[in-house]
Amino acid sequence: METKNTLIALRDPNGIKPLVMGKLGNATVFASESCALVSMGAEVIRDVKPGEMITVDKDGIRSEMFAAPEKEAKCIFEYIYFARSDSRLDGISVYESRIRAGRLLAKQHPVEADCVIGVPESGIDAAMGFSLESGIPYVKGFVKNSYVGRTFIKPTHEERAQAVRIKLNAIESSVAGKRVVMIDDSIVRGTTIANIVRMLRHAGAVEVHVRISSPPFLHPCFYGTDVPSEDRLIACHNTIDEIRDMIGADSLGYLDPASLAGMLGEEGHRYCDACFTGNYPVES
Secondary structure, X not given: OEOOOOEEEEOOOOOXXXXXXXXXXXXXXXXXXXXXXXXXXXXXXXXOOOOEEEEEEOOEEEEEEOOOOOOOOEEHHHHHHHOOOOOEEOOEEHHHHHHHHHHHHHHHOOOOOOEEEEOOOHHHHHHHHHHHHHOOOEOOOXXXXXXXXXXXXXXXXXXXXXXXXXXXXXXXXXXOOOEEEEEEOOOOOOHHHHHHHHHHHHOOOOEEEEEEOOOOOOOOOOOOOOOOOHHHOHXXXXXXXXXXXXXXXXXXXXXXXXXXXXXXXXXOOOEEOHHHHOOOOOOO
């Protein structure tokens, strides 16, 4: 929040969404991710604490706790999808988290294949982790159109399908005649990933094994992530085998929900995984 002479930054008592403080010359600046501060040449100072209010005015910088920190519950989906790879959120590298997710997937859902590819952008790091753990070579499988936004938030099926066709193009020389492991960060409705699997088949892939670097979406999110109601979540009404058939994959494996702490790198981190487990940190 800001007035004519005052800037106030607050973070919710659960710390669900990230907030980072930095310094740019004599100015104090805030952003949701550290990469935004680095990109503008600012020095990253620290994360704003859950329940903390920082006031910046002509008298300097003041910090106070406007609410007692409640159950720490940082959004796990920031590390899976939303945040940029070069960010650090609450001291945790997003890139390293996604590499660990890919390694965990390779252990939990091994498969014989010729190459590993990642769906840009957040699937790429997990694909590299899968490749490192499995020994299956990582190759670039897609060219991405940088001028198209994120597809799963498009409101209609037709818009999502069209956006995928414009957004991605499979590299035929990477996948033709090969057994492909394709890593993506999530499956929401299933329409986007089904289009991508068809794209790989059309490019000549003989097998497409889909691995997802998150657990199945089973519940809506009320904290800023655009996860729709349960009646529109494919995993709420279908088994993994049924989803596999619906998206046209040869096999399908999700990250085990019990692995989310391991993805962050330390068992002591607490996070919000309500979209996967239904365990909401804030009472309704």
